[in-house]
Amino acid sequence: SQKIEQNSEALNIQEGKTATLTCNYTNYSPAYLQWYRQDPGRGPVFLLLIRENEKEKRKERLKVTFDTTLKQSLFHITASQPADSATYLCALDGPSGSARQLTFGSGTQLTVLP
Amino acid sequence: AAGVIQSPRHLIKEKRETATLKCYPIPRHDTVYWYQQGPGQDPQFLISFYEKMQSDKGSIPDRFSAQQFSDYHSELNMSSLELGDSALYFCASSFFLGQGLDNEQYFGPGTRLTVT
Incomplete structure (x- = not known):
């Protein structure tokens, strides 16, 4: 069955460093992959979407890569700040290829230390 | 900018009772999704609607039902509540551009x- 894995449940880094989060998937060929940020008790907030034919996408301090051969996406936050501390979720479109549902990974809790 | 509105924000029910959750999507969005997130878990897709018709179905129990109304708001009805139904329920919306x-x-x- 389809499976999405995100690296380490928790990641601690020093302010100013680059945080790199990993999302791996198996038994699946998504049309696109999305990254969301979630703060405790709040709904996920959309950050970036990368399509299967795109290698890299950037938005301000965020960068996402997508390697469909490795079945992996990397999410980078450069010049990290304590305000970046949150849980980051990767998500794929539905197992049936439907765009009308998302399957989320278990998330990586990022803590940026001042 | 207008966001997705959900009500109520908090709900306490007893076992075997019924609950109704409401979702008001962003104006002009035509697709609504429901997700359930248990403590320490990732959001699990329940069901989605596109243009007031059920679109996709995920891990939604038979005790739950949902619909989207003519004004595009959606309601999730949950009956015979169980302790395990205690969770955060998220609604999301989007404007469906295509597969x-x-x-x-x-x-x-x-x-x-x-659920107590």
């Missing part, structure tokens, strides 16, 4: 359901 296109979802603040 394989950038259908990013915008999530509401969630309804925290506690």
Whole structure:
């Protein structure tokens, strides 16, 4: 069955460093992959979407890569700040290829230390 | 900018009772999604609606039902509540551009359901 894995449940880094989060998937060929940020008790907030034919996408301090051969996406936050501390979720479109549902990974809790 | 509105924000029910959660999507969004997130878990897709018709169905129990109304708001009805139904329930909306296109979802603040 389809499976999405995100690296380490928790990641601690020093302010100013680059945080790199990993999302791996198996038994699946998504049309696109999305990254969301979630703060405790709040709904996920959309950050970036990368399509299967795109290698890299950037938005301000965020960068996402997508390697469909490795079945992996990397999410980078450069010049990290304590305000970046949150849980980051990767998500794929539905197992049936439907765009009308998302399957989320278990998330990586990022803590940026001042 | 207008966001997804969910009500109520908090709900406490007893076992075997019924609950109704409401979701008001962003104006002009035509697709609504429901997700359930248990403590320490990732959001699990329940069901979605496109143009008032059920679109996709995920891990939604038979005790739950949902619909989307003519004004595009959606309601999730939960009956015979169990302790395990305690969770955050998120509604999300999007404007569906088409299969394989950038259908990013915008999530509401969630309804925290506690079943005692």
